[in-house]
Amino acid sequence: MRLSTVILPVRRWHDGGRDEWLRAERLGFHTAYTYDHLSWRTFRDGPWFGAVPALTAAAAVTERLRLGTLVTSPNFRHPVTLAKDLISLDDVSDGRITLGIGAGGTGFDAAVLGQEPWTPKERADRFAEFVPLLDRLLTEDSVTYDGTHYSAVEARDIPGCVQRPRLPFAVAATGPRGLKLAARHGQAWVTTGDPKLFETGTPEQSRAAISGQIDRLGKACAEIGREVSEVEKILLTGFTPDRDGPMESLDAFVDFAGRHFELGITEIAVHAPIPDSEFAADQRVYERIATEAPAQLRR
DSSP: OEEEEEOOSOSOIIIIIHHHHHHHHHHTOSEEEEOOOSOOGGGTTSOOOOHHHHHHHHHHHOSSOEEEEEEEOTTSOOHHHHHHHHHHHHHHTTSOEEEEEOOOOSSTTTTTTSOOOOOHHHHHHHHHHHHHHHHHHHHOSEEEEEOSSOEEEEEEOOSOOSSSSOOOEEEEOOSHHHHHHHHHHOSEEEEOOOGGGTTTOOHHHHHHHHHHHHHHHHHHHHHTTOOGGGSEEEEEOSSSTTSSGGGSOHHHHHHHHHHHHHHTOOEEEEEOOOTTSTTOOOHHHHHHHHHHHHHHHHO
């Protein structure tokens, strides 16, 4: 199992921001992700920096750590401009970028550009067009496309990604249409569990829901002749009923991670601690998880 972290872009670069990314590399995390939002929930009235510039800066000061978004969405992104940013970011990082991508949600920054929040169907429709177009933009030198929601006219993306044929996609999805996109375009799949269980569910119900999601991903892969084992399965922690438990101690995390590994999860991402927030945690426990949990899980 891979162990990764999520660094929220809430610190100025020269006042702790840079140190967070360097710490993640020193601790040996597989990937350090960040949210791609313009504001987010309880942080919306405080500092919040852009994902692409933050990842570019992180790429410039790290050497081995993979970097990525968890996740980018169509809420305020267009495939043509996003592709250009990603190719540039992949170049600066020398091929260490993973694009976590999802359909987006309502609230927070979903309507920041002035549009009415999209319905679930509208989000799914846009996502179904966004992902294949982005795939083309990252693998073809020139793309012309005229779709329902997105267009491109001789969009040039030379020289393409350092990673070939393109940087990997980690597709966040739980519904049937999203899982089909993950099966066809994803090198990885992302879940946060079942949001309906977040407030009142039990850890056992959550694991059963995640197991069901993995089964449905397997069926989506089988429909196109792909082995589900080819798709990495990422759990972003902090949104299951036992959201606080895994960060209470090393043993608690190893138990949590082991139970999800048995379901088929291959990578777990934990949030870097942020004091006085919903992601508050003991920094010492976080560091022990990074340095000691992988060996315990291998055993």
